[in-house]
Amino acid sequence: MIFDIEHATRYDYSEPVRLEPMAVRLRPRADRSQRLLHFRMVLDPEPAGLTEISDLEGNDTALARFTQETTSLQIATRLQAETLRVNPFDYLVLDAGLMQLPMNYPSSESDALVRYSKPSGDPEVEATAQRVLKSSGGSAPIFLTRLSEHLASVVEGEVRLEGEPFAPGETLRRGRGSCRDAAVLFMDACRSVGLAARFVSGYQEGDPKVEEKYLHAWAEVYLSSVGWRGFDPTLGLAVSDRHLAVAAAPDPGSAAPFDGSYRGTAVSSMKANLQVRVH
Numbered sequence: 165m166i167f168d169i170e171h172a173t174r175y176d177y178s179e180p181v182r183l184e185p186m187a188v189r190l191r192p193r194a195d196r197s198q199r200l201l202h203f204r205m206v207l208d209p210e211p212a213g214l215t216e217i218s219d220l221e222g223n224d225t226a227l228a229r230f231t232q233e234t235t236s237l238q239i240a241t242r243l244q245a246e247t248l249r250v251n252p253f254d255y256l257v258l259d260a261g262l263m264q265l266p267m268n269y270p271s272s273e274s275d276a277l278v279r280y281s282k283p284s285g286d287p288e289v290e291a292t293a294q295r296v297l298k299s300s301g302g303s304a305p306i307f308l309t310r311l312s313e314h315l316a317s318v319v320e321g322e323v324r325l326e327g328e329p330f331a332p333g334e335t336l337r338r339g340r341g342s343c344r345d346a347a348v349l350f351m352d353a354c355r356s357v358g359l360a361a362r363f364v365s366g367y368q369e370g371d372p373k374v375e376e377k378y379l380h381a382w383a384e385v386y387l388s389s390v391g392w393r394g395f396d397p398t399l400g401l402a403v404s405d406r407h408l409a410v411a412a413a414p415d416p417g418s419a420a421p422f423d424g425s426y427r428g429t430a431v432s433s434m435k436a437n438l439q440v441r442v443h
Contacts (some may be wrong), residue, residue: 316400
């Protein structure tokens, strides 16, 4: 599937401010499940310096430095990318024992996965995970599928453009949340049964009948001999070619599209415009 995306975010300030160095994560990653065909980003005001790096998680990150004062900031991108994974279950299991829960990763992997594996310890989240685990017979693939379906049925989706994700237990008790809230809840439930999970930000095909589009968030879980695989608890499905990943990290903040601040006493407001066309 081909994604054509135009994405613009604008911050306006009530008085001049000085922008601190900013990290921008809007360039989609390139791997076995997707490839980037075209990408262009424009910042206004133009930064005094711009460095593109691959961060600790392998995300393409642009680091921008500004010197002048400004009353606005706009980040605009235009991109085309192709998603390649039609079947989300196209993997070969080399050792059936590594698909059983609670997960016990080989020592060669467990140390590297520590940052993705610590649960919150919320008793309601753990109880939910245990109920789904019992119904899945201990099979990791079945557990992941049923967990994403279950959370989609008990957490009503809502749009919340700004703010940190709610704690996983709070989302479960509220019974509603944004896509990032559902992703954090899914990750915590997975971690409570030993699965390593990480947060993913990106784009999703969306409903063609709905004009307004937003950035999307979901989760990826690591399976031995399989690698990282995506699950979307907002939609209740395994991720295939209808999602385009941009950044992934153990926590939502490290995968955020923008990470920056400003010096000054101004009040800020944000507007975003996202157009997603798929074919």
